[in-house]
Amino acid sequence: MASSAFTRTLLGSRLIHSALSSSRKTQIFTSLFNKRPFHIRADPVDASYKTSGRAPRVMASSVIGSKALFSAQSLSTNEPVVSVDWLHANLTEPDMKVLDASWYMPDEKRNPIQEYQVAHIPGALFFDVDGISDRSTNLPHMLPSEEAFAAAVSALGIENKDGLVVYDGKGIFSAARVWWMFRVFGHDKVWVLDGGLPRWRASGYDVESSASGDAILKASAASEAIEKVYQGQAVGPITFQTKFQPHLVWTLEQVKRNIEDKSHQQIDARSKARFDGAAPEPRKGIRSGHVPGSKCIPFPHMLDASQTLLPADELKKRFDQEGISLESPVVTSCGTGVTACILALGLHRLGNRDVAVYDGSWTEWGAHTDTPITSS
Template sequence: MTQPIVSASWLFEHIDHPDLIILDATIKKVTAKENQNLAVEKIKNARFFDIKNAFSDTTTDIPNMLASPTVFEKACRTLGISNHHKIVVYDRLGIYSSPRVWWMFKTMGHQQIAVLDGGLPAWKEENLPTEPESNLNTYLQGDFIADYNPNLVINADEILHNITSNDILILDARSPGRFLGSEPEPRASLKSGHMPNAVNLHYEKVLQNGKIKPVSELKEILQHFTIADKKLIFTCGSGITACIIMLAATLAGYNHLSIYDGSWSEWGQLEGVPIQC
């Protein structure tokens, strides 16, 4: 596994490999209507990766904050995950929450992780084997050990300290309307606008028909921003879609990348922080 993304055909070819684990990391979009239709089937042998509960910090009101290494380790072991495993993660929306899990594992020191390009829709389009979501598989306890990499995460204090630096650039994955403050935030308690030194790269711009765009197109998109040799900080509403554009930047060959884990869910409620519209 040498790339951060794999195709449905690649996964099908390797689906019975004893070291492979498939994770279903589906969550509902925060902007989705209540009746959003998510499939009630999964890829054969997939294990549900519960971003919202088992793998998030449930002691804070800020959604989707990364769990501590200790909590992450325990949840991985419950899913039967060990350090020797190769992991493919997907979601049922194409590419939405799966890159978040890719980033989480990278942050916890696990490199053998890739996103399924196009997710479950791409898998089903090729008529590859699925099973009912209700099928509960059993697996042996894992012994995953986290090796936390703080370079892939940044917090509000670090952003405040460096917000005027020419050495960083913040890329915001929210919609242009939310970035500019002309659309309300889906979380009503949050202010509108964006951080200084931020540019808008809506996550949908790096996707096409639920898949990540070709590397050549990703490079062309990112070349519109002056980002050479800068540390890139990715943010969004709650840390989910920021990971999509981080994945795009990784595929395009950029380094020095980190996620602002609190994202606008935190920044938009902080007192005294700079906000632009």
């Protein structure tokens, strides 16, 4: 995993060397990110982006709109996902950027950076979930400061005017985390690609494996920028202005108070076995069990067999079965704050757009010796 500063710095230097010494031929670079101008032609004869003879299709009614053209200013944020058909039809719009936010559990032994090199949606940048994070804590991929987030995404070329579509390599998994991160920092023009890269490829749409030298240099700049912020150094230019939404992110102290106050319903996205304390936690030194008073809705319950978000009526059944009221506030949690965002995504579809996520989640809670734990 690319979570350490040393790994990021070493890999970044290798990327730059590779970019500067390579030829102009299409290659697979050892890159962290990819940034291409959105001028790829949708013509099926274009070698860089063939459509396999498919005409762009109108997206399904269960996801955003039926407009043929993309506009980040007019696209509704009431729906949190867009279809692969819609993205394919709007991929070249200049006010949209696509982010590959793939991340995997350590025991899966999958490398998102390497997988991105092999195949990603044309023009997509790589958003490093571990890298764009708080460098002042040992907890994995915690939410960075406003200044650090602004510096990193600005280095990637993202601006406030941009609409963002985020996807991952599993369908809907870590993309929901990045969707939540942008919303925490006041950027609502962000959507998750329903079904992710697997659905994109299953639909016959092409992927690419090349990255330009310019993209690699920007990748290195993004990693460098976030390091500088945490070292107290100046960075710039800043093209992305944040507007922090504190109600969308909870701390350990807030969860502690909620045990007594019960102001929010807490839902845990981990498996039932981990929630009950019957299965050990994947990270060493973490106690098993759950926060007293919380309820368990494992994140796969939000998705169908093709890893797309369930329709609203099916989602409502999942929450009703666990006694969750859609009229009352909710805070979600999981292992490290990733899959909790999938629950927030499902609740967003049901109209609850103010779901808080406990960022430290069980990795923080279970590591403390003074936090109360319930197990079954």
